[in-house]
Amino acid sequence: MRVLVSTYGSRGDVEPLVGLAARLRGLGAEVRVCAPPDEAFAHRLAGAGVALTPVGPSARELTKAAPPPSSLPRYAAELIATQFEVLTEAARGCDTMVVTGMMPAAAGALSVAEKLGVPAVSVTFQQLDLPSPHHPPMAYPGWPLPEGVTDNRELWEFNARSVNALFGAALNDNRAAHGLPPVPSVRDYVLGKRPWLASDPVLDPWQPGDLDVVQTGAWLLPDDRPLSAELTAFLEAGEPPVYVGFGSMPMLAAPDLAGVVVDAVRAQGRRVVLGSGWADLGLVEDLADCFVVGEVNQQALFGRVAAVVHHGGAGTTTTAACGGVPQVVVPQRGDQPYWARRVAELGVGAAHDGPVPTFESLSGALRSILEKETSARARALAGKIRTDGAAVAASLLLNA
Template identity: 50%
Template sequence: MRFLLSTIGTRGDVQPLVALALELRGLGQEVHLCVPPDFRDWIDGLAIPVTPAGPELRRSADAPSAPPSPEQLRRLARDSVAAQFGTIEEAARGCDVIVAATALQVAARSVAELMGIPYVFAAYCPAVLPSPHHAPPPMPGQPPATVGDDELWARDAARFNAMFGDALGSHRASLGLAPVEDVRGHILTDRPWLAADPVLAPWPGGGDVVQTGAWILPDRRPLPPELVEFLQAGEPPFYFGLGSRMHAPRGLAEAMVESARALGRRVIVSRGWSGLSLAGDAPDCLSIGDVDHRKLFGRVAAVVHHGGAGTTTAAAQAGAPQLVIPQVYDQHYWARQVDRLGIGTGHPPVTPTADSLIGALRQVLHPDVAARARTVAAETRTDGARTAARRLIASDL
C-alpha cells in the first residue's frame, strides 16, 4: 500500500507524521509526505519522498507582527485552500490512503473523495475534537468564555464555515463534488484518530474517536559533546524552551536565568525559532539547538516549555517535572493536564517575570512532583505510531 501523510504546521505537527511514516515503511509500505518546505532537507535525509506544501513557516516566526484583519484572514484562507488542492492532489497520485493532521488540512478529504480512497484525520490533542466534556481551544485574543461549551463548539464550527466554506465549496463544485455544509465536521470526520497518550491525554467521551497513543519519533542522535560536558559539570539544570514558533517576550531569557540562579540552578536554553537567546557567556548557562528531548529531559531538574503536545509528552516520558507557559491553542489544555496529573504546573496567565517563574518553579521542585512525574513516566506508552501503522495497513479506519 502507499500512504500520503499530510500536514500544515511546525515541527510539532510534522514530527509525529514522520514517526508514522517510518513505522509504515518498516512494515513494508510506501509512504509520501506533504509538509511545509522548512522540513524538506530533514525528511530527504530520512529517504522519505516529500512534497513541499505552502510557504516557509520559519520566516513568519522571525518577528512578531500585528494580527491580520478579518479580510486578510479570508484572503489567506482562500489562497491556502487553493494551494492545498493543487499540492495534495499531485502528491496523492497512486496513493491508497490519505492521513491528514491539523484542522487546517481543508482540501485533503476532498482529494481523497475525488480519488475514491480512504481518508483519516488525526489530532494530537483531545481538545481539538468536539466533545461535551471540554471546550474547544481558545483562539488568539479570544476573551474568557461567558457561555457554555456547547455554544463554544457551535461558534467554533461557524468560524470554520466563515473562514473556509466559500473556498472549499467552489473547489469542490469545480471537481463535481457535493457541497459541504459543516466544514469542521468534514475535515475531522465522524471517526477521527487521536494520536495522544491515553495517560497524559485520555479521550473524555463523546463521538467515535480512535485513540492510538502518541506518535513518537525515535531519536538515535547522541547529545552534543558540549551539552554532555555541561550536564556533567554540576547539579541538574533547568531547561527552558518555547518550541519552534512561539514568540519570546522581551526580557524572557533574562528572567529565566535570574529565576534559575535564585533557586541555585544552572540553565539550558533552547533557541528554537523563537529568538530565545542568552546574553554573554556565563559558565552556568548554555544555549542549544535541536537535540533529542527525551535524552536531555531525563537529566534536568525541570522542563520549562510552551506546552506543545510533543514537548509535553517527551518531558512526561522522561519523568521530568514540568512548568508550562502556554500562549495559544492546545497549549492551555496541556498546561491543565500537567497540573491535573501532578507532574508540574502551569504558569499564571501573565507575561513571565523572574518572580513569577521563581514561584512556579518552587512548586515544580517539590519532591512529590518529581515522584509523581516518575510514576506517570512508567505508565506512558511508546507504541502509538506502530499501533496506528498496523491499523492503517489492516484498513481498520
C-alpha cells in the same frame, strides 16, 4: 501499499509524522509526506528515510509574521489552493491518506482525497479539536467563545459556525473550481465519521461522547541522535540544569525573555540549558552556567535535566512526561493552556499564569516543582505513558 501523509503547521504537527512514517516503512509501506518547506522538517523526515514534498509557505515565517485574525480567510484560501495544487499530484497512486494540521489545510487535503477517490483518515493530536459534551472547544482568534454560555454542546455549535465563517467560502470556492460539491460544515467534514486521536490516554484521556474516536496513543519515535560533545560536557560538569525552550512559539510579547528565564533559574541555584527555538533565544554574553542549543534530541536531553520549562505543545509535554521530569508550562495559545492544566492536575508540574513569564512568576513556579515529591510523581508517570502509538496507528492503517 502507498500512503500519503499530509500536514500544515508547526513542529508539533510534523514531528509525530516522523514516528508514523518510520513505523509504516518498517511494515513495508511506501510513504510520502507533504508538509511545510522548513529545513528542520525536511531534516527530521530524512532521518526516518522519508523525503519531504513541500507545500505552502514556511511555517516558521508565517508564525513569526503573526498575521491578524482578519487575514485568516485570505490565508486559508491560499493554503487550500496550494493543497489542491501539490497534493493532487503527490497523492496519485496512493492507497490511503493520513491528514492532520491546520483546519483549512486539512480541509483542502481531504478534498483532494475525495476528488481522487483515495480513502483518508483525519487525525488530531489533542482532544480539544473533537466535539464532546465533556469539554468546550478552543476559541479561534477574533472569535471568542460567547460569555455566560456553559453548555458545551451550544459552544460546539458556535465553534462550527466560527469555522464556517472563517474557512467555508475559501474551501467551497476551491472545491467548486475542481468540480466538487460544497461542504455545509467545514469542521464536520474535516473530522469525518471516525477521527483518530493520536495522544496518550493518561495525559489526554478521551471520554466517549457523540463521536466514534479512535485513540491510538501519541506517535513517538525513539530518537538515537547523540547529544553534542559540548552539551554532554556541560551536563556532566555539575548538577542537572533546567531546560527552558518555547519551541515553535515566537514569544513576541516577552522582552528580554532570555535574561528573565536565566535569572529565574539561577535564583533556584540551577544552571540553564536554553533552547533557542523560533523565539531565537540567546545570550548577550558567554556564561559558564548557561548553554544554548538549537535542534536537539529532547528525549536524550530531558532525561538529564532537573526540570523543563516550555510552551505546552502536545509533543513537548509528552516527551517531558516520558522523560520523568517535572515541568513548568508557559502556555501561549491554542491547546497549550489545556496541557498546562493537565500537567498541574497530574501533579508533575506547574501551569504558569499567563503567556509572559516574569522573574517573580517563573521563580515561584520553579520553586514549586523542584521538590522531591514532584520529581517522584513525574518519574512514576513516565512508566504509564504508552510508547506504541505510532505502531498501533500504522497497523490500523495497513489493516484497514
